[in-house]
Amino acid sequence: MxxxxxxxxxxxxxxxxxxxxxxxxxxxxxxxxxxxxxxxxxxxxxxxxxxxxxxxxxxxxxxxxxxxxxxxxxxxxxxxxxxxxxxxxxxxxxxxxxxxxxxxxxxxxxxxxxxxxxxxxxxxxxxxxxxxxxxxxxxxxxxxxxxxxxxxxxxxxxxxxxxxxxxxxxxIEGLRTPFLGPLKERDENGAVVFAIPVGNGHVPIxxxxxxxxxxxxxxxxxxxxxxxxxxIATEMLNWDTLAETFTRVTGIPSVHKRLEVDEYLDLLKGLEAIPVAEEEKGRGPSVRDTFSGMYWTWRDNLLTRDMDWLRKVYPEGYTLESWIRETGYDGSQAPSVLKGERIGAALRK
CATH class of the missing domain: 3.40.50.720 (NAD(P)-binding Rossmann-like Domain)
Structure with missing residues:
Protein backbone atom coordinates (compact mmCIF):
# COMPACT_ATOMS: atom_id res chain seq x y z
CA MET A 1 0.00 0.00 0.00
CA ILE A 172 14.80 36.80 -14.01
CA GLU A 173 11.39 37.22 -15.62
CA GLY A 174 11.66 40.84 -14.47
CA LEU A 175 14.01 41.42 -17.41
CA ARG A 176 10.78 41.89 -19.35
CA THR A 177 9.86 44.90 -17.16
CA PRO A 178 11.44 48.31 -16.39
CA PHE A 179 12.24 46.97 -12.92
CA LEU A 180 15.18 45.00 -14.39
CA GLY A 181 14.90 45.20 -18.15
CA PRO A 182 16.17 47.63 -20.78
CA LEU A 183 14.99 51.15 -21.48
CA LYS A 184 11.96 51.49 -23.74
CA GLU A 185 13.93 53.23 -26.46
CA ARG A 186 17.03 51.90 -28.19
CA ASP A 187 20.08 54.12 -28.49
CA GLU A 188 21.11 56.07 -31.60
CA ASN A 189 22.85 52.97 -32.97
CA GLY A 190 19.79 50.78 -32.56
CA ALA A 191 21.16 48.92 -29.54
CA VAL A 192 19.04 47.65 -26.65
CA VAL A 193 20.01 49.67 -23.56
CA PHE A 194 20.31 47.85 -20.23
CA ALA A 195 20.49 50.64 -17.69
CA ILE A 196 19.33 49.73 -14.18
CA PRO A 197 21.75 51.50 -11.81
CA VAL A 198 23.88 48.62 -10.57
CA GLY A 199 27.27 49.76 -11.87
CA ASN A 200 29.74 46.91 -11.39
CA GLY A 201 27.50 45.19 -8.85
CA HIS A 202 25.98 41.72 -9.04
CA VAL A 203 22.31 40.79 -8.75
CA PRO A 204 21.19 37.34 -7.45
CA ILE A 205 18.65 36.89 -10.21
CA ILE A 232 19.59 30.58 -4.20
CA ALA A 233 20.12 32.24 -7.57
CA THR A 234 20.08 31.42 -11.25
CA GLU A 235 22.98 33.83 -11.81
CA MET A 236 24.95 36.38 -9.82
CA LEU A 237 24.45 38.73 -12.71
CA ASN A 238 26.63 41.68 -13.65
CA TRP A 239 25.05 44.04 -16.18
CA ASP A 240 28.11 44.04 -18.47
CA THR A 241 27.70 40.25 -18.61
CA LEU A 242 23.99 40.66 -19.28
CA ALA A 243 24.58 42.89 -22.31
CA GLU A 244 27.35 40.64 -23.67
CA THR A 245 25.34 37.44 -23.23
CA PHE A 246 22.16 38.96 -24.64
CA THR A 247 23.92 40.08 -27.84
CA ARG A 248 25.83 36.83 -28.24
CA VAL A 249 22.70 34.68 -27.90
CA THR A 250 20.17 36.82 -29.77
CA GLY A 251 22.35 38.66 -32.27
CA ILE A 252 20.65 41.89 -31.17
CA PRO A 253 23.12 44.70 -30.34
CA SER A 254 22.97 45.90 -26.74
CA VAL A 255 24.89 48.09 -24.31
CA HIS A 256 25.13 48.58 -20.58
CA LYS A 257 24.49 52.26 -19.91
CA ARG A 258 25.78 53.27 -16.49
CA LEU A 259 23.32 55.51 -14.67
CA GLU A 260 23.26 56.76 -11.10
CA VAL A 261 20.49 55.45 -8.83
CA ASP A 262 18.51 58.71 -8.70
CA GLU A 263 19.10 59.29 -12.40
CA TYR A 264 17.47 55.96 -13.22
CA LEU A 265 14.62 56.36 -10.75
CA ASP A 266 13.82 59.73 -12.32
CA LEU A 267 13.02 57.80 -15.50
CA LEU A 268 10.42 55.72 -13.63
CA LYS A 269 8.07 58.61 -13.12
CA GLY A 270 5.62 58.65 -10.24
CA LEU A 271 7.15 56.00 -7.96
CA GLU A 272 7.68 58.58 -5.21
CA ALA A 273 3.90 58.96 -4.96
CA ILE A 274 3.21 55.23 -4.60
CA PRO A 275 3.45 53.82 -1.06
CA VAL A 276 4.96 50.38 -0.53
CA ALA A 277 1.57 49.35 0.87
CA GLU A 278 -1.53 51.30 -0.13
CA GLU A 279 -2.76 51.79 3.44
CA GLU A 280 0.56 53.42 4.39
CA LYS A 281 0.12 56.27 1.92
CA GLY A 282 1.36 59.50 3.45
CA ARG A 283 3.06 57.86 6.44
CA GLY A 284 5.28 55.12 5.07
CA PRO A 285 8.10 54.75 2.53
CA SER A 286 7.40 55.06 -1.16
CA VAL A 287 8.16 52.50 -3.83
CA ARG A 288 10.90 54.83 -5.01
CA ASP A 289 12.48 54.73 -1.54
CA THR A 290 12.51 50.94 -1.41
CA PHE A 291 13.70 50.56 -5.02
CA SER A 292 16.53 52.97 -4.25
CA GLY A 293 17.65 50.86 -1.30
CA MET A 294 17.45 47.72 -3.39
CA TYR A 295 19.48 49.15 -6.27
CA TRP A 296 22.15 50.44 -3.88
CA THR A 297 22.33 47.01 -2.26
CA TRP A 298 23.05 45.42 -5.62
CA ARG A 299 25.31 48.22 -6.80
CA ASP A 300 27.59 47.94 -3.77
CA ASN A 301 27.82 44.13 -4.01
CA LEU A 302 26.35 43.42 -0.58
CA LEU A 303 24.79 40.09 -1.60
CA THR A 304 26.51 36.76 -2.10
CA ARG A 305 25.65 33.30 -3.37
CA ASP A 306 27.68 30.07 -3.55
CA MET A 307 27.12 29.52 -7.25
CA ASP A 308 29.54 26.57 -7.45
CA TRP A 309 27.51 24.68 -4.84
CA LEU A 310 24.19 25.65 -6.41
CA ARG A 311 25.33 24.43 -9.84
CA LYS A 312 26.67 21.20 -8.32
CA VAL A 313 23.39 20.38 -6.60
CA TYR A 314 21.14 21.55 -9.45
CA PRO A 315 23.06 21.30 -12.74
CA GLU A 316 19.79 21.39 -14.69
CA GLY A 317 19.00 24.87 -13.39
CA TYR A 318 18.86 27.80 -15.75
CA THR A 319 21.78 29.99 -16.67
CA LEU A 320 21.17 33.41 -18.16
CA GLU A 321 22.08 32.02 -21.56
CA SER A 322 19.80 28.98 -21.34
CA TRP A 323 16.92 31.13 -20.07
CA ILE A 324 17.28 33.56 -23.00
CA ARG A 325 17.37 30.68 -25.48
CA GLU A 326 14.46 28.76 -23.97
CA THR A 327 12.14 31.74 -23.51
CA GLY A 328 13.07 33.61 -26.69
CA TYR A 329 13.82 36.76 -24.69
CA ASP A 330 14.54 39.65 -27.07
CA GLY A 331 14.54 42.63 -24.70
CA SER A 332 10.89 43.53 -25.23
CA GLN A 333 8.48 44.15 -22.37
CA ALA A 334 5.74 41.74 -21.34
CA PRO A 335 3.02 41.69 -18.66
CA SER A 336 4.42 41.30 -15.16
CA VAL A 337 4.42 37.85 -13.55
CA LEU A 338 3.28 39.54 -10.33
CA LYS A 339 -0.39 39.55 -9.41
CA GLY A 340 -0.58 43.16 -8.34
CA GLU A 341 -0.65 45.75 -11.10
CA ARG A 342 -0.43 48.79 -8.82
CA ILE A 343 3.33 49.17 -9.25
CA GLY A 344 3.63 47.46 -12.62
CA ALA A 345 1.20 49.89 -14.21
CA ALA A 346 3.28 52.82 -13.00
CA LEU A 347 6.49 51.28 -14.32
CA ARG A 348 5.00 50.84 -17.78
CA LYS A 349 4.01 54.51 -18.14
Whole structure:
Protein backbone atom coordinates (compact mmCIF):
# COMPACT_ATOMS: atom_id res chain seq x y z
CA MET A 1 0.00 0.00 0.00
CA UNK A 2 1.30 3.43 -0.91
CA UNK A 3 2.17 5.75 1.95
CA UNK A 4 -0.20 8.70 2.44
CA UNK A 5 1.04 11.87 0.84
CA UNK A 6 2.50 14.64 2.96
CA UNK A 7 0.20 17.65 2.78
CA UNK A 8 2.04 20.94 2.15
CA UNK A 9 0.27 24.25 2.72
CA UNK A 10 1.37 26.95 0.27
CA UNK A 11 0.76 30.55 1.37
CA UNK A 12 1.08 32.90 -1.57
CA UNK A 13 0.04 30.05 -3.85
CA UNK A 14 -1.50 32.23 -6.55
CA UNK A 15 1.49 34.59 -6.66
CA UNK A 16 4.52 34.52 -8.91
CA UNK A 17 6.44 32.13 -6.65
CA UNK A 18 3.45 30.08 -5.61
CA UNK A 19 2.49 28.74 -9.02
CA UNK A 20 5.86 27.08 -9.80
CA UNK A 21 6.23 25.92 -6.19
CA UNK A 22 2.90 24.10 -6.35
CA UNK A 23 3.81 22.62 -9.73
CA UNK A 24 7.17 21.41 -8.41
CA UNK A 25 5.67 19.86 -5.28
CA UNK A 26 3.06 17.97 -7.31
CA UNK A 27 5.49 16.81 -10.02
CA UNK A 28 6.68 13.19 -10.12
CA UNK A 29 9.93 12.44 -8.33
CA UNK A 30 13.18 12.23 -10.28
CA UNK A 31 12.86 8.43 -10.52
CA UNK A 32 9.41 8.75 -12.08
CA UNK A 33 7.44 7.73 -9.01
CA UNK A 34 4.47 9.87 -7.95
CA UNK A 35 5.17 12.89 -5.80
CA UNK A 36 5.14 12.21 -2.05
CA UNK A 37 3.34 15.52 -1.57
CA UNK A 38 -0.17 16.88 -1.82
CA UNK A 39 -0.78 20.64 -1.80
CA UNK A 40 -3.28 22.88 -0.03
CA UNK A 41 -3.29 26.39 -1.51
CA UNK A 42 -4.41 29.36 0.57
CA UNK A 43 -6.35 31.86 -1.53
CA UNK A 44 -8.66 34.76 -0.82
CA UNK A 45 -10.65 34.01 -3.97
CA UNK A 46 -11.06 30.35 -5.01
CA UNK A 47 -12.81 31.49 -8.19
CA UNK A 48 -9.86 33.53 -9.48
CA UNK A 49 -8.12 32.41 -12.66
CA UNK A 50 -4.94 31.42 -10.87
CA UNK A 51 -6.78 29.58 -8.10
CA UNK A 52 -8.74 27.57 -10.66
CA UNK A 53 -5.45 26.83 -12.42
CA UNK A 54 -4.06 25.40 -9.18
CA UNK A 55 -7.19 23.34 -8.56
CA UNK A 56 -7.01 21.89 -12.06
CA UNK A 57 -3.37 20.97 -11.39
CA UNK A 58 -4.45 18.92 -8.37
CA UNK A 59 -4.14 21.34 -5.45
CA UNK A 60 -6.77 21.63 -2.72
CA UNK A 61 -8.01 25.21 -2.28
CA UNK A 62 -8.49 26.78 1.15
CA UNK A 63 -10.26 30.13 1.26
CA UNK A 64 -8.77 32.58 3.71
CA UNK A 65 -6.46 35.47 4.50
CA UNK A 66 -2.87 35.08 5.66
CA UNK A 67 -3.54 37.66 8.40
CA UNK A 68 -6.61 35.96 9.92
CA UNK A 69 -5.79 33.75 12.92
CA UNK A 70 -8.75 31.42 12.40
CA UNK A 71 -7.75 30.97 8.77
CA UNK A 72 -4.18 30.17 9.86
CA UNK A 73 -5.45 27.53 12.28
CA UNK A 74 -7.79 26.00 9.71
CA UNK A 75 -5.28 26.03 6.87
CA UNK A 76 -2.69 24.17 8.95
CA UNK A 77 -4.99 21.32 10.00
CA UNK A 78 -3.51 17.99 8.94
CA UNK A 79 -0.51 19.52 7.18
CA UNK A 80 2.99 18.05 7.26
CA UNK A 81 4.67 21.20 6.00
CA UNK A 82 4.14 24.75 4.83
CA UNK A 83 5.78 27.11 2.38
CA UNK A 84 5.11 30.68 3.49
CA UNK A 85 5.56 33.55 1.03
CA UNK A 86 4.04 36.85 2.10
CA UNK A 87 3.94 40.13 0.16
CA UNK A 88 5.31 43.36 1.60
CA UNK A 89 3.71 45.35 -1.21
CA UNK A 90 0.26 44.15 -0.12
CA UNK A 91 0.34 44.77 3.64
CA UNK A 92 3.56 46.65 4.44
CA UNK A 93 6.54 45.66 6.55
CA UNK A 94 5.02 45.70 10.04
CA UNK A 95 1.96 43.63 9.20
CA UNK A 96 4.04 41.20 7.16
CA UNK A 97 6.48 40.53 10.00
CA UNK A 98 3.66 40.12 12.53
CA UNK A 99 1.79 37.72 10.24
CA UNK A 100 4.95 35.69 9.63
CA UNK A 101 5.46 35.26 13.38
CA UNK A 102 1.86 34.10 13.74
CA UNK A 103 2.34 31.54 10.98
CA UNK A 104 5.45 30.21 12.70
CA UNK A 105 3.90 30.05 16.17
CA UNK A 106 0.75 28.33 14.94
CA UNK A 107 2.86 25.80 13.04
CA UNK A 108 4.06 24.62 16.46
CA UNK A 109 0.47 24.36 17.66
CA UNK A 110 -0.62 22.05 14.83
CA UNK A 111 0.36 18.54 15.89
CA UNK A 112 0.90 17.25 12.36
CA UNK A 113 3.34 19.99 11.30
CA UNK A 114 6.96 18.94 10.73
CA UNK A 115 8.54 21.42 8.29
CA UNK A 116 8.09 25.20 8.10
CA UNK A 117 9.74 26.72 5.01
CA UNK A 118 9.98 30.51 4.78
CA UNK A 119 10.50 32.38 1.51
CA UNK A 120 13.11 34.93 2.51
CA UNK A 121 15.10 37.80 1.06
CA UNK A 122 18.47 39.28 2.02
CA UNK A 123 18.33 41.73 4.96
CA UNK A 124 19.77 44.68 3.06
CA UNK A 125 19.84 47.20 5.92
CA UNK A 126 21.76 44.80 8.15
CA UNK A 127 24.20 43.86 5.39
CA UNK A 128 24.80 47.58 4.80
CA UNK A 129 25.50 48.33 8.49
CA UNK A 130 22.07 50.00 8.68
CA UNK A 131 23.04 52.88 6.42
CA UNK A 132 19.84 54.53 5.21
CA UNK A 133 20.73 54.18 1.53
CA UNK A 134 20.36 50.37 1.78
CA UNK A 135 16.91 50.44 3.41
CA UNK A 136 14.50 48.47 1.23
CA UNK A 137 11.18 47.62 2.87
CA UNK A 138 10.56 44.29 1.16
CA UNK A 139 14.14 43.05 1.63
CA UNK A 140 14.25 44.12 5.26
CA UNK A 141 10.85 42.64 6.13
CA UNK A 142 11.87 39.19 4.95
CA UNK A 143 15.37 39.56 6.40
CA UNK A 144 14.08 40.56 9.84
CA UNK A 145 11.97 37.41 9.97
CA UNK A 146 14.97 35.39 8.75
CA UNK A 147 16.79 36.59 11.86
CA UNK A 148 13.80 35.76 14.07
CA UNK A 149 13.87 32.18 12.80
CA UNK A 150 17.57 31.79 13.52
CA UNK A 151 16.81 32.11 17.23
CA UNK A 152 14.18 29.36 17.14
CA UNK A 153 14.78 25.64 17.71
CA UNK A 154 14.77 23.38 14.67
CA UNK A 155 14.26 19.63 15.01
CA UNK A 156 15.76 17.79 12.00
CA UNK A 157 13.72 14.59 12.28
CA UNK A 158 10.95 12.90 14.18
CA UNK A 159 7.92 14.66 15.59
CA UNK A 160 9.38 18.13 16.20
CA UNK A 161 9.18 21.13 13.88
CA UNK A 162 11.95 21.94 11.42
CA UNK A 163 12.36 25.42 10.00
CA UNK A 164 14.20 26.27 6.79
CA UNK A 165 14.70 29.49 4.83
CA UNK A 166 14.84 29.67 1.04
CA UNK A 167 16.23 33.12 0.28
CA UNK A 168 15.50 34.18 -3.27
CA UNK A 169 16.07 37.37 -5.24
CA UNK A 170 14.60 39.36 -8.12
CA UNK A 171 12.95 37.18 -10.72
CA ILE A 172 14.80 36.80 -14.01
CA GLU A 173 11.39 37.22 -15.62
CA GLY A 174 11.66 40.84 -14.47
CA LEU A 175 14.01 41.42 -17.41
CA ARG A 176 10.78 41.89 -19.35
CA THR A 177 9.86 44.90 -17.16
CA PRO A 178 11.44 48.31 -16.39
CA PHE A 179 12.24 46.97 -12.92
CA LEU A 180 15.18 45.00 -14.39
CA GLY A 181 14.90 45.20 -18.15
CA PRO A 182 16.17 47.63 -20.78
CA LEU A 183 14.99 51.15 -21.48
CA LYS A 184 11.96 51.49 -23.74
CA GLU A 185 13.93 53.23 -26.46
CA ARG A 186 17.03 51.90 -28.19
CA ASP A 187 20.08 54.12 -28.49
CA GLU A 188 21.11 56.07 -31.60
CA ASN A 189 22.85 52.97 -32.97
CA GLY A 190 19.79 50.78 -32.56
CA ALA A 191 21.16 48.92 -29.54
CA VAL A 192 19.04 47.65 -26.65
CA VAL A 193 20.01 49.67 -23.56
CA PHE A 194 20.31 47.85 -20.23
CA ALA A 195 20.49 50.64 -17.69
CA ILE A 196 19.33 49.73 -14.18
CA PRO A 197 21.75 51.50 -11.81
CA VAL A 198 23.88 48.62 -10.57
CA GLY A 199 27.27 49.76 -11.87
CA ASN A 200 29.74 46.91 -11.39
CA GLY A 201 27.50 45.19 -8.85
CA HIS A 202 25.98 41.72 -9.04
CA VAL A 203 22.31 40.79 -8.75
CA PRO A 204 21.19 37.34 -7.45
CA ILE A 205 18.65 36.89 -10.21
CA UNK A 206 16.45 33.79 -10.02
CA UNK A 207 13.99 32.13 -12.38
CA UNK A 208 10.60 31.16 -11.02
CA UNK A 209 11.07 27.60 -12.23
CA UNK A 210 14.31 27.35 -10.27
CA UNK A 211 12.57 28.61 -7.11
CA UNK A 212 10.06 25.78 -7.44
CA UNK A 213 12.86 23.23 -7.72
CA UNK A 214 14.71 24.51 -4.66
CA UNK A 215 11.56 24.55 -2.51
CA UNK A 216 10.91 20.91 -3.45
CA UNK A 217 14.57 20.15 -2.66
CA UNK A 218 14.17 21.73 0.78
CA UNK A 219 11.16 19.59 1.66
CA UNK A 220 12.94 16.51 0.26
CA UNK A 221 15.96 17.19 2.51
CA UNK A 222 14.41 18.05 5.85
CA UNK A 223 17.33 16.99 8.05
CA UNK A 224 19.96 18.56 5.80
CA UNK A 225 18.14 21.90 5.60
CA UNK A 226 17.00 22.00 9.23
CA UNK A 227 17.77 25.36 10.79
CA UNK A 228 19.50 26.62 7.65
CA UNK A 229 19.14 29.42 5.14
CA UNK A 230 19.49 28.30 1.53
CA UNK A 231 20.47 31.30 -0.59
CA ILE A 232 19.59 30.58 -4.20
CA ALA A 233 20.12 32.24 -7.57
CA THR A 234 20.08 31.42 -11.25
CA GLU A 235 22.98 33.83 -11.81
CA MET A 236 24.95 36.38 -9.82
CA LEU A 237 24.45 38.73 -12.71
CA ASN A 238 26.63 41.68 -13.65
CA TRP A 239 25.05 44.04 -16.18
CA ASP A 240 28.11 44.04 -18.47
CA THR A 241 27.70 40.25 -18.61
CA LEU A 242 23.99 40.66 -19.28
CA ALA A 243 24.58 42.89 -22.31
CA GLU A 244 27.35 40.64 -23.67
CA THR A 245 25.34 37.44 -23.23
CA PHE A 246 22.16 38.96 -24.64
CA THR A 247 23.92 40.08 -27.84
CA ARG A 248 25.83 36.83 -28.24
CA VAL A 249 22.70 34.68 -27.90
CA THR A 250 20.17 36.82 -29.77
CA GLY A 251 22.35 38.66 -32.27
CA ILE A 252 20.65 41.89 -31.17
CA PRO A 253 23.12 44.70 -30.34
CA SER A 254 22.97 45.90 -26.74
CA VAL A 255 24.89 48.09 -24.31
CA HIS A 256 25.13 48.58 -20.58
CA LYS A 257 24.49 52.26 -19.91
CA ARG A 258 25.78 53.27 -16.49
CA LEU A 259 23.32 55.51 -14.67
CA GLU A 260 23.26 56.76 -11.10
CA VAL A 261 20.49 55.45 -8.83
CA ASP A 262 18.51 58.71 -8.70
CA GLU A 263 19.10 59.29 -12.40
CA TYR A 264 17.47 55.96 -13.22
CA LEU A 265 14.62 56.36 -10.75
CA ASP A 266 13.82 59.73 -12.32
CA LEU A 267 13.02 57.80 -15.50
CA LEU A 268 10.42 55.72 -13.63
CA LYS A 269 8.07 58.61 -13.12
CA GLY A 270 5.62 58.65 -10.24
CA LEU A 271 7.15 56.00 -7.96
CA GLU A 272 7.68 58.58 -5.21
CA ALA A 273 3.90 58.96 -4.96
CA ILE A 274 3.21 55.23 -4.60
CA PRO A 275 3.45 53.82 -1.06
CA VAL A 276 4.96 50.38 -0.53
CA ALA A 277 1.57 49.35 0.87
CA GLU A 278 -1.53 51.30 -0.13
CA GLU A 279 -2.76 51.79 3.44
CA GLU A 280 0.56 53.42 4.39
CA LYS A 281 0.12 56.27 1.92
CA GLY A 282 1.36 59.50 3.45
CA ARG A 283 3.06 57.86 6.44
CA GLY A 284 5.28 55.12 5.07
CA PRO A 285 8.10 54.75 2.53
CA SER A 286 7.40 55.06 -1.16
CA VAL A 287 8.16 52.50 -3.83
CA ARG A 288 10.90 54.83 -5.01
CA ASP A 289 12.48 54.73 -1.54
CA THR A 290 12.51 50.94 -1.41
CA PHE A 291 13.70 50.56 -5.02
CA SER A 292 16.53 52.97 -4.25
CA GLY A 293 17.65 50.86 -1.30
CA MET A 294 17.45 47.72 -3.39
CA TYR A 295 19.48 49.15 -6.27
CA TRP A 296 22.15 50.44 -3.88
CA THR A 297 22.33 47.01 -2.26
CA TRP A 298 23.05 45.42 -5.62
CA ARG A 299 25.31 48.22 -6.80
CA ASP A 300 27.59 47.94 -3.77
CA ASN A 301 27.82 44.13 -4.01
CA LEU A 302 26.35 43.42 -0.58
CA LEU A 303 24.79 40.09 -1.60
CA THR A 304 26.51 36.76 -2.10
CA ARG A 305 25.65 33.30 -3.37
CA ASP A 306 27.68 30.07 -3.55
CA MET A 307 27.12 29.52 -7.25
CA ASP A 308 29.54 26.57 -7.45
CA TRP A 309 27.51 24.68 -4.84
CA LEU A 310 24.19 25.65 -6.41
CA ARG A 311 25.33 24.43 -9.84
CA LYS A 312 26.67 21.20 -8.32
CA VAL A 313 23.39 20.38 -6.60
CA TYR A 314 21.14 21.55 -9.45
CA PRO A 315 23.06 21.30 -12.74
CA GLU A 316 19.79 21.39 -14.69
CA GLY A 317 19.00 24.87 -13.39
CA TYR A 318 18.86 27.80 -15.75
CA THR A 319 21.78 29.99 -16.67
CA LEU A 320 21.17 33.41 -18.16
CA GLU A 321 22.08 32.02 -21.56
CA SER A 322 19.80 28.98 -21.34
CA TRP A 323 16.92 31.13 -20.07
CA ILE A 324 17.28 33.56 -23.00
CA ARG A 325 17.37 30.68 -25.48
CA GLU A 326 14.46 28.76 -23.97
CA THR A 327 12.14 31.74 -23.51
CA GLY A 328 13.07 33.61 -26.69
CA TYR A 329 13.82 36.76 -24.69
CA ASP A 330 14.54 39.65 -27.07
CA GLY A 331 14.54 42.63 -24.70
CA SER A 332 10.89 43.53 -25.23
CA GLN A 333 8.48 44.15 -22.37
CA ALA A 334 5.74 41.74 -21.34
CA PRO A 335 3.02 41.69 -18.66
CA SER A 336 4.42 41.30 -15.16
CA VAL A 337 4.42 37.85 -13.55
CA LEU A 338 3.28 39.54 -10.33
CA LYS A 339 -0.39 39.55 -9.41
CA GLY A 340 -0.58 43.16 -8.34
CA GLU A 341 -0.65 45.75 -11.10
CA ARG A 342 -0.43 48.79 -8.82
CA ILE A 343 3.33 49.17 -9.25
CA GLY A 344 3.63 47.46 -12.62
CA ALA A 345 1.20 49.89 -14.21
CA ALA A 346 3.28 52.82 -13.00
CA LEU A 347 6.49 51.28 -14.32
CA ARG A 348 5.00 50.84 -17.78
CA LYS A 349 4.01 54.51 -18.14
Missing amino acids: ASPKKLILVVGATGAQGLPVVASLLAPSKDGTPSPYAVRALTRDPTSERAVQLKNAGAELFKGSFENIQDIIGAYQGCYGAFINTDTFTVGQQREIYAAIQWYEYAHREGSMRHFVWSGLDYSSKLGSYQLKYKAEHLDAKGIFNDFLRYQPSVPEGDGLTWSIVTTGPY ISLRDIGWWVRYTFDHRAEQSGKELK
